[in-house]
Amino acid sequence: xxxxxxxxxxxxxxxxxxxxxxxxxxxxxxxxxxxxxxxxxxxxxxxxxxxxxxxxxxxxxxxxxxxxxxxxxxxxxxxxxxxxxxxxxxxxxxxxxxxxxxxxxxxxxxxxxxxxxxxxxxxxxxxxxxxxxxxxxxxxxxxxxxxxxxxxxxxxxxxxxxxxxxxxxxxxxxxxxxxxxxxxxxxxxxx
Amino acid sequence: xxxxxxxxxxxxxxxxxxxxxxxxxxxxxxxxxxxxxxxxxxxxxxxxxxxxxxxxxxxxxxxxxxxxxxxxxxxxxxxxxxxxxxxxxxxxxxxxxxxxxxxxxxxxxxxxxxxxxxxxxxxxxxxxxxxxxxxxxxxxxxxxxxxxxxxxxxxxxxxxxxxxxxxxxxxxxxxxxxxxxxxxxxxxxxxxxxxxxxxxxxxxxxxxxxxxxxxxxxxxxxxxxxxxxxxxxxxxxxxxxxxxxxxxxxxxxxxxxxxxxxxxxxxxxxxxxxxxxxxx
Numbered sequence: 001x002x003x004x005x006x007x008x009x010x011x012x013x014x015x016x017x018x019x020x021x022x023x024x025x026x027x028x029x030x031x032x033x034x035x036x037x038x039x040x041x042x043x044x045x046x047x048x049x050x051x052x053x054x055x056x057x058x059x060x061x062x063x064x065x066x067x068x069x070x071x072x073x074x075x076x077x078x079x080x081x082x083x084x085x086x087x088x089x090x091x092x093x094x095x096x097x098x099x100x101x102x103x104x105x106x107x108x109x110x111x112x113x114x115x116x117x118x119x120x121x122x123x124x125x126x127x128x129x130x131x132x133x134x135x136x137x138x139x140x141x142x143x144x145x146x147x148x149x150x151x152x153x154x155x156x157x158x159x160x161x162x163x164x165x166x167x168x169x170x171x172x173x174x175x176x177x178x179x180x181x182x183x184x185x186x187x188x189x190x191x
Numbered sequence: 192x193x194x195x196x197x198x199x200x201x202x203x204x205x206x207x208x209x210x211x212x213x214x215x216x217x218x219x220x221x222x223x224x225x226x227x228x229x230x231x232x233x234x235x236x237x238x239x240x241x242x243x244x245x246x247x248x249x250x251x252x253x254x255x256x257x258x259x260x261x262x263x264x265x266x267x268x269x270x271x272x273x274x275x276x277x278x279x280x281x282x283x284x285x286x287x288x289x290x291x292x293x294x295x296x297x298x299x300x301x302x303x304x305x306x307x308x309x310x311x312x313x314x315x316x317x318x319x320x321x322x323x324x325x326x327x328x329x330x331x332x333x334x335x336x337x338x339x340x341x342x343x344x345x346x347x348x349x350x351x352x353x354x355x356x357x358x359x360x361x362x363x364x365x366x367x368x369x370x371x372x373x374x375x376x377x378x379x380x381x382x383x384x385x386x387x388x389x390x391x392x393x394x395x396x397x398x399x400x401x402x403x404x405x406x407x408x409x410x411x412x413x414x415x416x417x418x419x420x421x422x423x424x425x426x427x428x429x430x431x432x433x434x435x436x437x438x439x440x441x442x443x444x445x446x447x448x449x450x451x452x453x454x455x456x457x458x459x460x461x462x463x464x465x466x467x468x469x470x471x
Contacts, residue, residue, distance in 0.1 A: 118383070
């Protein structure tokens with residue numbers, strides 16, 4: 001389902017960080033990548049989402065329909081791939097000054113029409129969807145509080161909901177020492 | 192020193208990295224303060240900076256300030272209209288400058304614009320408008336549209352782009368990159384990520400800088416009076432040319448009141464934006 005082949009990434013100072021990395025993850029599998037800090041776990045994960053562009057190698061995400069070749073697709077395709085991949089950052093990456101609800105809605109940005117969204121914001125259906133997602137984890141009452149005031153535990157729950165607020169096929173999580181890759185079994189996890 | 196002892200002991204040229212870093216580190220540590228001190232001495236000589244002359248001339252300052260006392264209170268009724276004109280000029284000048292410099296700042300910010308050509312062009316525009324003094328802009332616009340507050344407003348907005356663009360750009364470059372990446376990671380387009388991850392982060396400094404520029408523009412409009420660009424500055428220059436220093440004092444009081452008022456308004460607005468962060 002997710003196939004990584006001969007991935008390589010060289011750091012700007014010329015030192016090779018990732019060399020010849022190949023693996024594949026099947027549907028429903030849960031994979032953990034373990035390693036000391038600085039060995040490139042996060043970079044590998046960022047390559048899968050192409051937040052970092054690898055120097056060589058291929059990453060293919062095989063969804064329900066056509067396969068995405070993440071390593072060389074154009075911006076429009078990349079947007080499509082990215083909305084199918086959930087990613088949770090080490091420090092959450094929440095926009096602290098926005099409300100909890102708006103942060104969940106940010107997870108929908110890959111779907112909305114950029115221009116319409118610029119002038120009119122999110123639609124009512126999307127807001128409803130986000131509120132339901134918050135309700136499922138029992139923090140709907142915090143919807144209008146600023147994300148910066150939440151505890152770390154709540155942040156991660158919130159992020160999970162934000163990324164679940166769409167149908168995705170693969171979910172990446174980075175933590176200090178371990179990184180999880182989890183292509184989902186069924187769409188029942190998502191909406 | 193480290194270098195020499197190392198050479199003596201080993202008899203070979205010192206090339207290893209750890210010591211190299213150490214040497215560089217200590218070298219820098221004293222170099223910058225020394226450079227600053229030399230620059231200080233050089234500038235004191237260059238500007239004829241002399242405390243003795245200042246102390247000797249102090250009675251003259253008292254004389255001059257004495258001429259301003261008491262302020263001409265009758266003049267206040269005539270100053271209301273120019274004061275309002277000045278506020279309107281500064282408001283419009285700041286508004287137009289903010290509207291133009293925000294997109295320029297986005298294009299000039301390293302973390303948002305990857306195209307070097309685009310970045311350098313907008314940086315160039317920002318630096319250019321900062322270089323040309325407001326009074327020169329005023330002269331240009333006075334020659335185009337005649338005397339009055341209109342050329343003054345145009346001059347203020349042109350010159351304000353330079354400062355606002357630079358400050359907005361710096362604020363954008365200082366944002367926390369993670370929310371921006373997180374939003375991009377879910378497939379947000381450039382415009383969307385600016386709206387949802389950049390603007391919320393820079394809003395407080397955006398408001399603070401814009402109000403500070405309004406403050407500067409109220410004072411800058413005084414200089415513009417020199418070239419006949421209307422407002423309270425025109426009155427100030429007029430009063431100074433007639434040596435009526437008591438009227439000058441009352442004009443300064445009016446400007447002081449305007450500045451204090453704008454500061455109060457800025458405080459209220461900023462409190463509304465930042466204050467919501469506190470637990471409800």
